[in-house]
Amino acid sequence: MIEICDDYDHKDFVEYILENVLMPDDGSEEFKRLKDDYNSQITSTCTCVIKNCNNNIDCCHGGYFKYHPVNKELVLVNNEDKSLPSVTECNDFCKCDLQHCNNRLVQFGPRKKLEIFHSPQYKSMGVRTLIDIPCGAFICEYAGELLTLAEAKRRLDFVDNCDKMNFILCLHEFTKSKDNTDYQASQVTIVDPTCRGNIGRYLNHSCLPNCEIFAVRINCPIPKIGIFAKRNIYANEELCFHYGGEILSPDLTNGKPCLCSAPNCVGVLPNTRI
Numbered sequence: 297m298i299e300i301c302d303d304y305d306h307k308d309f310v311e312y313i314l315e316n317v318l319m320p321d322d323g324s325e326e327f328k329r330l331k332d333d334y335n336s337q338i339t340s341t342c343t344c345v346i347k348n349c350n351n352n353i354d355c356c357h358g359g360y361f362k363y364h365p366v367n368k369e370l371v372l373v374n375n376e377d378k379s380l381p382s383v384t385e386c387n388d389f390c391k392c393d394l395q396h397c398n399n400r401l402v403q404f405g406p407r408k409k410l411e412i413f414h415s416p417q418y419k420s421m422g423v424r425t426l427i428d429i430p431c432g433a434f435i436c437e438y439a440g441e442l443l444t445l446a447e448a449k450r451r452l453d454f455v456d457n458c459d460k461m462n463f464i465l466c467l468h469e470f471t472k473s474k475d476n477t478d479y480q481a482s483q484v485t486i487v488d489p490t491c492r493g494n495i496g497r498y499l500n501h502s503c504l505p506n507c508e509i510f511a512v513r514i515n516c517p518i519p520k521i522g523i524f525a526k527r528n529i530y531a532n533e534e535l536c537f538h539y540g541g542e543i544l545s546p547d548l549t550n551g552k553p554c555l556c557s558a559p560n561c562v563g564v565l566p567n568t569r570i
């Protein structure tokens with residue numbers, strides 16, 4: 297088992313968790329299915345036995361990360377064409393060397409030198425970096441309670457009616473159609489860090505973000521929501537991603553004003569699409 301090293305903390309009354317946890321059991325069939333998935337293990341493993349997975353052509357999981365030539369840290373491979381659907385890291389059952397395998401990144405926890413601060417831009421809390429971050433670097437997971445669809449709808453109604461901040465994030469995964477011309481929805485993962493979450497819950501939305509999210513699978517078939525640098529980011533920049541995702545055309549019916557002030561800002565915050 298890998299111990300995640302995460303030194304961040306919440307300044308408010310939110311339980312700090314290192315990775316996703318299940319929502320409380322509501323007795324539903326949907327919860328039972330979610331729980332079964334949460335407790336199951338990815339069975340495919342890499343067959344690497346040497347120290348560097350990517351040097352082994354038998355590695356079934358590699359190819360997602362490479363070492364940045366200057367920073368010497370693992371970063372996502374160039375994904376300009378947005379062809380990377382999701383990331384699968386080596387897991388507990390892989391035989392490769394834990395410390396030297398270069399197909400393990402997200403499982404070691406968030407990067408250092410992030411700071412939760414009061415963002416004047418967003419008039420609320422946000423996250424900034426205290427040091428430069430190279431394009432493709434892992435920032436942190438967006439961790440929280442894993443929700444069923446029914447529970448997510450219930451909580452979203454509550455948030456709307458009370459005009460509270462919305463922390464629920466819905467990750468839609470797609471597979472390309474056979475002729476490569478279209479995308480088809482394959483899996484939906486809903487995470488709510490309102491009451492239980494990690495540092496990821498403080499990242500704000502921007503219409504021109506410096507970060508992007510990817511589905512990352514390690515041991516569990518339910519993916520983690522991994523936040524990665526979309527471009528080189530400089531010290532003291534606030535970190536933001538696009539709440540509406542990059543593939544779906546965002547649902548902008550919410551009407552809550554967007555404060556990102558990017559040149560391409562559409563003026564309203566995208567809805568959580570479930």
Ligand SMILES: C[S@@+](CC[C@H](N)C(=O)[O-])C[C@H]1O[C@@H](n2cnc3c(N)ncnc32)[C@H](O)[C@@H]1O
Nearest residue numbers: 420421461462463497498499500501554555556
């Ligand atoms: C995941 S939280 C982000 C952290 C939040 N700012 C805080 O203080 O805890 C999402 C909430 O932050 C606010 N927010 C994030 N991005 C925003 C934006 N571009 N414009 C306006 N409000 C935003 C909204 O209230 C939204 O519901």
